Structure formats: structure tokens, C-alpha cells
Amino acid sequence: MFRITRCVKRMLLLPLVLVLLGGCQVLPESRTQSDAAAANIDNLMGTGDLGLVVERATGSLLVVNTSSHSVIRRIEGLGDLSHASVVYSRDARYGFVFGRDGGLTKVDLLTQSIVGRVIQSGNSIGGAISQDGRYVAVSNYDPGGVKVFDAKTLELAADIPATYTRENGETAQSKTVGLVDAPGNRFVFSLFDAGQIWILDMPDGTSRSEPELTRFDAGKAPYDSMITPDGRYYIAGLFGEDGLSMLDLWNTDAGVTEILPGYGKGEQKLPVYKMPHLEGWTVADGRAFVPAVGHHQVLVADMADWSLVDKIPVQGQPVFVMASPDNRRIWVSFAHPKNDVIQVIDSQTREIVRTLEPGKAVLHMEFTPRGEEVWVSSRDSNRVTVYNSYTLEPVAQLDAQSPSGIFFTNRAHVLGL
Amino acid sequence: MFRITRCVKRMLLLPLVLVLLGGCQVLPESRTQSDAAAANIDNLMGTGDLGLVVERATGSLLVVNTSSHSVIRRIEGLGDLSHASVVYSRDARYGFVFGRDGGLTKVDLLTQSIVGRVIQSGNSIGGAISQDGRYVAVSNYDPGGVKVFDAKTLELAADIPATYTRENGETAQSKTVGLVDAPGNRFVFSLFDAGQIWILDMPDGTSRSEPELTRFDAGKAPYDSMITPDGRYYIAGLFGEDGLSMLDLWNTDAGVTEILPGYGKGEQKLPVYKMPHLEGWTVADGRAFVPAVGHHQVLVADMADWSLVDKIPVQGQPVFVMASPDNRRIWVSFAHPKNDVIQVIDSQTREIVRTLEPGKAVLHMEFTPRGEEVWVSSRDSNRVTVYNSYTLEPVAQLDAQSPSGIFFTNRAHVLGL
Ligand code: DHE
Ligand code: DHE
Numbered sequence: 001m002f003r004i005t006r007c008v009k010r011m012l013l014l015p016l017v018l019v020l021l022g023g024c025q026v027l028p029e030s031r032t033q034s035d036a037a038a039a040n041i042d043n044l045m046g047t048g049d050l051g052l053v054v055e056r057a058t059g060s061l062l063v064v065n066t067s068s069h070s071v072i073r074r075i076e077g078l079g080d081l082s083h084a085s086v087v088y089s090r091d092a093r094y095g096f097v098f099g100r101d102g103g104l105t106k107v108d109l110l111t112q113s114i115v116g117r118v119i120q121s122g123n124s125i126g127g128a129i130s131q132d133g134r135y136v137a138v139s140n141y142d143p144g145g146v147k148v149f150d151a152k153t154l155e156l157a158a159d160i161p162a163t164y165t166r167e168n169g170e171t172a173q174s175k176t177v178g179l180v181d182a183p184g185n186r187f188v189f190s191l192f193d194a195g196q197i198w199i200l201d202m203p204d205g206t207s208r209s210e211p212e213l214t215r216f217d218a219g220k221a222p223y224d225s226m227i228t229p230d231g232r233y234y235i236a237g238l239f240g241e242d243g244l245s246m247l248d249l250w251n252t253d254a255g256v257t258e259i260l261p262g263y264g265k266g267e268q269k270l271p272v273y274k275m276p277h278l279e280g281w282t283v284a285d286g287r288a289f290v291p292a293v294g295h296h297q298v299l300v301a302d303m304a305d306w307s308l309v310d311k312i313p314v315q316g317q318p319v320f321v322m323a324s325p326d327n328r329r330i331w332v333s334f335a336h337p338k339n340d341v342i343q344v345i346d347s348q349t350r351e352i353v354r355t356l357e358p359g360k361a362v363l364h365m366e367f368t369p370r371g372e373e374v375w376v377s378s379r380d381s382n383r384v385t386v387y388n389s390y391t392l393e394p395v396a397q398l399d400a401q402s403p404s405g406i407f408f409t410n411r412a413h414v415l416g417l
Numbered sequence: 418m419f420r421i422t423r424c425v426k427r428m429l430l431l432p433l434v435l436v437l438l439g440g441c442q443v444l445p446e447s448r449t450q451s452d453a454a455a456a457n458i459d460n461l462m463g464t465g466d467l468g469l470v471v472e473r474a475t476g477s478l479l480v481v482n483t484s485s486h487s488v489i490r491r492i493e494g495l496g497d498l499s500h501a502s503v504v505y506s507r508d509a510r511y512g513f514v515f516g517r518d519g520g521l522t523k524v525d526l527l528t529q530s531i532v533g534r535v536i537q538s539g540n541s542i543g544g545a546i547s548q549d550g551r552y553v554a555v556s557n558y559d560p561g562g563v564k565v566f567d568a569k570t571l572e573l574a575a576d577i578p579a580t581y582t583r584e585n586g587e588t589a590q591s592k593t594v595g596l597v598d599a600p601g602n603r604f605v606f607s608l609f610d611a612g613q614i615w616i617l618d619m620p621d622g623t624s625r626s627e628p629e630l631t632r633f634d635a636g637k638a639p640y641d642s643m644i645t646p647d648g649r650y651y652i653a654g655l656f657g658e659d660g661l662s663m664l665d666l667w668n669t670d671a672g673v674t675e676i677l678p679g680y681g682k683g684e685q686k687l688p689v690y691k692m693p694h695l696e697g698w699t700v701a702d703g704r705a706f707v708p709a710v711g712h713h714q715v716l717v718a719d720m721a722d723w724s725l726v727d728k729i730p731v732q733g734q735p736v737f738v739m740a741s742p743d744n745r746r747i748w749v750s751f752a753h754p755k756n757d758v759i760q761v762i763d764s765q766t767r768e769i770v771r772t773l774e775p776g777k778a779v780l781h782m783e784f785t786p787r788g789e790e791v792w793v794s795s796r797d798s799n800r801v802t803v804y805n806s807y808t809l810e811p812v813a814q815l816d817a818q819s820p821s822g823i824f825f826t827n828r829a830h831v832l833g834l
Contacts, residue, residue, distance in 0.1 A: 045508065047464050047506045047509065050508075090785075091462065092463045092509070110461055160710040183742075204789075298762060327647040328667070368505070372621075388622075395623070410829075414511070415787050415788070
């Protein structure tokens with residue numbers, strides 16, 4: 001029988017182990033592009049088990065490996081990452097980082113270096129990459145609108161100011177939120193101030209050669225959104241009223257409809273840091289598990305008619321409510337000040353199976369692609385904890401400086417993330 | 418603004434373009450491991466947009482790139498690939514190729530070379546990789562059973578002969594089929610001769626340290642199977658009787674139940690080459706689209722109670738019935754002799770949208786991860802055709818020698834493939 005001697009990989013990992021033992025301060029510095037080119041030879045690796053961890057206070061990223069539970073290198077110089085998110089190129093080599101300061105930075109996971117950076121607005125909130133991987137779109141607060149860039153060059157490909165007419169007749173530009181990619185090389189996003197949902201059809205290299213825009217009236221003050229995994233339903237949460245706005249992308253003629261009419265009912269306006277995030281919205285067995293607004297509850301809705309079927313009491317205001325990829329358990333993170341724990345719910349019995357204490361100020365969690373493990377960031381404990389999704393025991397811990405969002409490269413292959 | 422000069426990538430692609438113009442005969446020869454090491458420097462690439470195409474007559478594989486629609490290199494020396502399939506390591510760097518002759522070959526997509534090979538049985542039919550990526554399992558006809566290998570070293574990790582007792586009291590070994598990976602580091606497979614379904618729990622590094630086996634009685638002569646994307650339902654097709662065998666892995670105490678009782682009803686035994694494959698079984702809007710057995714039909718079943726809700730007439734006996742990742746269309750390939758076409762069905766109207774003619778003897782199709790394109794192999798036309806999934810027009814064509822299965826690296830991240 002054959003034996004595979006993976007010496008290249010081993011040599012690569014050895015210094016990392018030492019680094020980890022020594023704490024993250026001694027991580028190799030981020031590389032320049034020419035360092036990176038010279039270092040090609042020791043970088044032969046697959047990109048399927050890599051990811052980026054946002055270090056929100058220092059404007060840096062950790063390139064991590066989910067097979068070896070290790071940090072490969074820190075990349076610095078990304079500006080204000082106080083609320084940053086990441087999407088990936090279709091070869092899973094490049095990450096596009098959306099910074100809070102309007103910075104859009106392209107990083108190379110193989111050389112762990114910055115390969116492009118533009119400051120494209122004054123304040124941005126997130127972004128997406130098109131189905132074909134050719135376009136990266138950014139959702140901006142200021143000036144309100146969406147800008148689309150060529151994923152290879154970061155050249156501007158389309159500029160879509162979110163212009164609308166106020167009740168008093170004035171023209172204004174709305175903050176945009178909840179930007180996602182959808183099938184057919186589309187982007188969909190919501191206008192917070194205008195109460196609208198827009199679809200942006202990008203050229204797909206065959207039928208369309210110019211971007212096209214379609215506008216829909218939606219509910220008041222959409223603050224975030226999600227799209228179902230098949231890319232069919234776009235659902236926006238609303239600050240301004242009860243219920244949610246839903247657009248069926250298979251049947252846009254029907255316009256935006258209201259679902260879960262009781263959602264958020266009877267709430268006073270929440271402080272912004274208590275806003276539930278919709279990314280994690282999750283479906284198990286025809287049921288959607290969603291964070292309640294202003295209640296210490298996870299709501300269970302029937303996807304067939306969007307009626308409320310259950311409320312699960314939890315220990316705080318949920319921020320992210322995420323199903324494990326096998327849909328058996330629902331993992332919940334919480335808003336300040338009760339944000340030092342994660343609660344894990346059984347999707348069948350709807351009971352809390354375990355309350356985990358990963359550290360102080362838990363901000364995000366990300367499952368490994370097939371769901372055997374989940375990575376959790378604890379900002380104020382300066383660490384990322386890796387749990388086995390079945391035993392719920394920690395299996396590894398990594399040093400990180402004020403970590404927030406965690407993003408694995410398999411997102412490259414998933415619609416609407 | 419910044420410009421990214423991707424000269425490394427461009428230099429890499431140039432020779433390929435020339436190669437393609439000249440036909441696949443002049444492709445660079447497959448590399449030895451030392452060639453491969455020396456060539457590291459020009460191989461810095463992400464592995465997210467790569468794949469392997471099986472060349473069934475020549476025992477070779479093409480390493481392909483789905484972004485540039487190009488062949489990177491041919492790998493030779495894989496033995497009998499007349500019915501081969503592939504799974505990927507969790508870093509999306511290595512492919513594990515299951516040959517018909519019992520060969521299990523590990524190939525490196527970055528160096529385009531063979532890094533390990535074992536002949537592990539006399540005749541095998543497919544395989545799977547465990548959720549954590551540590552184990553590769555192979556389903557064998559002869560000797561009947563499953564062998565499990567360490568994914569790093571290809572050392573034997575478990576040997577599970579499919580032993581059963583015949584009606585006359587004799588002990589025999591059954592052919593095994595329909596091997597899939599399931600959540601919790603399990604493999605599930607069916608015993609063709611024994612009419613059983615077995616679950617093999619592999620060690621998961623925490624709770625279990627020894628493999629564990631659980632046996633279930635199933636219907637007669639299971640010939641292939643599928644598992645739902647969440648890893649919950651394992652469904653086996655039956656040669657020996659009408660209907661299908663289903664095991665709910667969330668509730669194994671309930672044992673195997675029969676679903677779609679009319680499935681295959683009234684059929685005489687089919688010639689083996691007309692066997693529908695269950696891999697592509699597909700769900701859109703709560704409906705499963707499944708190939709009829711011995712009828713020129715695609716059946717539509719309600720997933721809630723597995724009743725038959727519709728039959729869609731098609732031009733031949735379906736082999737693969739696959740939904741596009743956005744669930745809007747169902748793509749159908751056919752059995753000999755009507756296998757020179759693909760039919761595309763609208764999942765909502767259930768009408769045939771288009772009949773495509775990619776070439777002679779269409780054997781397999783594979784969607785790009787986000788579904789914008791689909792690759793189709795035509796064995797007797799020696800080519801792979803790439804279609805835009807929306808316009809249904811061909812966008813590229815690649816030379817290949819008797820191509821059959823096409824497997825993209827995003828399978829690394831998907832349960833049950
Ligand atoms: C609209 C919106 C998105 C979707 C972006 C897109 O289009 O892709 C988003 C995504 C995100 C994502 C990306 C989710 C994903 O899985 O893609 C993360 C990790 C995240 C972590 C946080 N968010 Fe977020 N977030 C807001 C809004 C949003 N957050 C807020 O309004 C709020 C309350 C205040 C603010 O900073 O603007 C807020 C606070 C937080 C946090 O406090 C979190 C928990 C930690 C942090 O920022 O350091 N938000
Ligand atoms: C049980 C089984 C599997 C699942 C394997 C696993 O456990 O992963 C399978 C998978 C497959 C897969 C992998 C599917 C996937 O998407 O993972 C492919 C491409 C495939 C292409 C063919 N199969 Fe297949 N196939 C059979 C059985 C099976 N085929 C047959 O019994 C049959 C009729 C005759 C035989 O050769 O054994 C048969 C003929 C064919 C073909 O003629 C096809 C179309 C072309 C070829 O082999 O060159 N079969």
C-alpha cells in the first residue's frame with residue numbers, strides 16, 4: 001500500500017504551532033505583494049478549508065485553517081473593521097472584505113496579503129458577490145446606494161444611488177441594507193429610508209449587456225434581510241412596523257407581500273445594538289427559526305403559510321439564530337448585556353440542549369461546511385473557540401484580537417450569503 | 418483605484434489555451450510526484466473552481482477549471498475507470514477516485530498527479546468521504562462489503578464484509594451499493610443481495626473510538642440510493658419490488674419504511690443499463706422529481722407523504738434527474754439508445770422547456786456550485802459542453818476522451834454526495 005508523505009504541508013504547519021503557543025502577538029507580519037510572490041513555494045495548499053476571522057479593533061484579519069484549527073497568518077491594514085463582513089471569489093482564493101469605513105479590500109488567502117483596496121464610500125454595511133463571480137457589490141449608508149465592482153480589478157462597474165422622493169417632495173438618497181446575490185446574476189437590497197426593495201440585474205455575459213433596475217414598495221424601514229437557500233424568497237426585517245416584507249423572486253409581478261404579521265408586535269423602538277440579524281434565519285423541517293424582536297425568544301414559523309407556530313424562551317435578545325447544516329440543532333447568540341453565552345436548541349423537541357460559555361461578548365459563529373464543528377468568536381476574551389457540533393465540547397481555541405465575524409471559504413459556493 | 422495584475426494566473430492559462438486549440442491529444446503528460454514538486458511555483462491557485470472529468474476508456478482524468486472553461490492537465494494511470502466517481506478532501510485539494518477495478522486513487526489537483534493508489538477489491542461501485550474528512554469509504558461488489566481508508570495515508574481503517582445468511586442457511590457476502598456519508602461521521606449503504614441497509618458509525622475523535630455497525634431490514638435488491646441534503650432521509654431504489662426503502666436517520670428506531678409504493682409498478686426486470694440513478698433526486702418546492710423505472714417519465718412526489726402527484730412524459734428512460742441549484746429547472750439525461758439529448762423541465766409548470774443535443778451518448782452533468790452553468794459529457798462525441806443554465810445556450814466546449822462523470826470540488830463541502 002502507498003503512503004503519502006505530506007512534508008510540504010507539515011513544514012508549513014510547524015511554525016504555526018509555535019506561533020500559537022506563543023500567543024497571537026508573534027504572528028508573522030502581513031506580507032507585501034512581492035514578499036508574497038517570493039513565498040509562493042511554501043504556499044501550495046487547497047483553499048477549501050480556509051477562512052477569515054475579522055479582528056474588529058485592529059483592522060486586521062486572521063487567515064485560518066479549519067482542518068488543523070490553526071492561524072496561518074495575520075493580514076493588517078484593512079482600515080475600520082468595526083462591523084465587517086466577507087465574501088469569496090469563485091476559486092475560493094480571494095476574500096472581499098467590506099469595512100465600516102467604506103473600504104473594500106481584496107485579500108489573497110494563499111499569500112495572505114492585500115491585493116487591492118478601494119475606499120468606495122463614507123460608510124458601508126455589507127456586500128455580496130454575483131452568481132458568476134464577476135461582480136462584487138457593496139451596500140452603502142453614506143452616500144446611500146450600491147456600488148458594484150469588477151471582482152478581478154476592483155474597477156467600478158455600476159453605481160446605483162438609492163434615490164427616492166420624500167413625502168415632502170424632496171429627493172434624497174437612502175441607506176441601503178440587506179444586500180444579497182440572487183440567481184440569474186442579480187443583486188437584491190433594501191432601502192432603509194425609502195421603504196423599498198430593489199433588484200439589480202447585472203450583465204450575465206449572454207442575454208443582458210447593461211445593468212437593469214426594478215423597484216418595489218416594501219414595509220417601513222427595512223433594517224436587514226435574508227434570502228432562502230434556493231434564492232427564491234427575499235425577506236426583509238422592518239424597524240418601522242410589525243411583520244416582514246417578502247418578495248418572491250420567481251414571481252415578482254406579485255410585488256412585496258407581508259408575512260408574519262405579528263412579528264415585532266407591540267415593541268417600543270429597540271436600541272440599535274439589539275437588532276436581530278437575519279442572515280442566520282434557518283429552516284428545519286419546513287419551519288423557520290427566527291430571532292424575536294425585543295423579546296427573549298426564538299420564534300418558530302411555518303414556512304408554508306408563514307404563521308407563528310411556537311415561541312422558544314431563551315436567556316436574552318437573540319442576534320444570530322443559525323441551524324447546523326444537518327438541521328438538528330439551532331444555535332443562538334445574544335445581544336449585549338447577556339452576550340457571554342450561546343444557547344443550543346433541539347430543532348425537533350424545541351428544548352434548550354445546552355448553554356455554552358465561550359467567553360465574553362460572543363459576536364458571531366460559523367459552521368464548518370459539513371457541520372461537524374462550529375467556530376465562535378468572543379470579542380472581549382480575545383479568542384475563537386471551536387466546538388464539536390455533536391458533543392458540544394470545545395475542541396480547540398485560537399488567540400485573536402477582538403474577533404467578530406468568521407467567514408469560511410465554502411461561502412464561495414453558496415447563493416445569497 | 419487599484420489594479421490587480423494577475424500575471425501568474427495569466428501565464429498559467431496561456432499554454433492551456435494553445436493546448437485547447439490543438440485538441441486534447443497534445444495536453445501535457447501527467448506529472449510524476451517530483452516533477453510536481455518542482456512545478457509548485459506556477460501552481461499557486463485556489464481550488465474552489467476546479468473539478469475532475471473521468472475519461473472512462475483511457476483510465477485518465479482531466480483537471481478542469483470552471484472559471485476559464487479550460488483543461489489544466491490530464492492525469493493518467495488510474496486503471497479501469499469505466500464507471501468511476503470522485504469525492505474530495507475537505508481542503509478541496511485532493512480527489513479520491515473510485516475505479517471499477519477496485520482501485521482507489523488519490524490525486525492532487527494542484528500538482529495534477531497521483532499521490533496514492535491502492536487496489537482494494539476486485540470490483541467496486543462508488544464511495545464517500547466522512548463528514549470530518551478523515552475517512553474514505555468504498556462500496557465493493559467483489560468481495561461484497563465496504564472498506565474504509567485513512568484519507569491522508571490510504572491505510573486501511575476498517576474492513577466491513579457485507580455478510581448475511583441466505584434463505585437456505587448459507588453465509589454469503591453481499592454486493593454493497595448506494596454508499597453515502599451522513600452527519601455524525603457515519604456512512605450508510607445498502608446490501609443488494611441481502612436486502613438490508615447498514616449504518617457504519619466511524620470514530621469522530623471525541624465520543625466513539627471504534628467503528629460501530631447497525632443493520633436494518635430493507636426491501637428486495639436495493640440497487641442505488643440517495644440521502645436528502647440535510648442528511649436525514651436515506652432512500653434506496655429497489656430492483657426486487659415496487660416502492661422504495663426509506664430510513665429516517667433522525668429516528669432509526671422506526672426502522673426502514675416503504676415509500677412511493679407504486680414506484681416501478683408492473684415493470685418487467687429492466688436491463689441493467691436502464692437503471693435510473695438516484696444521486697440526482699431532487700427537491701423543489703416540497704416536491705421530489707424522480708426518474709421512473711422502465712417508463713419514459715419523470716415522477717413528481719409530494720415529500721410530505723411521498724404520494725405521487727404527477728408524471729411528466731419525457732423522450733426516453735431517465736437516468737439522472739437533477740435540479741439546478743436554484744430549483745427552477747430539472748435537467749434529465751437518458752438511457753441508451755435515446756441518450757443523445759438532455760431535456761430541461763420547468764419545476765413550476767412541469768413542462769419541457771428545451772431539448773438539448775450536446776453530443777452522442779450523454780453520460781453525466783454537473784452544475785457549477787452556484788448554478789450559473791452546467792457541464793455535460795458526451796462520451797461518443799469526445800467532448801464536454803458547458804451550458805448557461807438560464808439561456809440554455811452552449812458557452813464552451815472542451816475536448817475529452819470518452820468523458821463520463823464530472824465532479825467539481827465544491828462537493829467537498831456537501832453532505833451525502
Ligand atoms: C444590515 C446588516 C448586515 C447585513 C449586511 C449585508 O448586506 O451583507 C449585517 C451583517 C453582519 C455580519 C455578517 C453576517 C453573515 O453571516 O454574513 C456579522 C458577523 C455582523 C455582526 C454584528 N453586527 Fe451586523 N449590525 C447591523 C446591521 C447589519 N449587520 C446593525 O445595524 C447593527 C445593530 C449596528 C451596526 O454596527 O451597524 C449591527 C451590529 C452588529 C454587531 O454588534 C455584531 C454582532 C458584531 C460586530 O459587528 O462586530 N453583522
Ligand atoms: C450504485 C451506483 C452508483 C452510486 C455509487 C456510490 O455509492 O457513490 C452510481 C453512480 C454513478 C455516478 C456518480 C454520480 C454522482 O453524481 O455522484 C455516475 C457519473 C454514474 C454514471 C453511470 N452509471 Fe452508475 N451505474 C450503476 C450503479 C451506480 N452508479 C449500475 O448498476 C449501472 C447501470 C451499470 C454499471 O456500470 O454498474 C450504472 C451505469 C452507469 C452508466 O452507464 C453511467 C451513466 C455512465 C458511466 O458509468 O460511464 N454512475
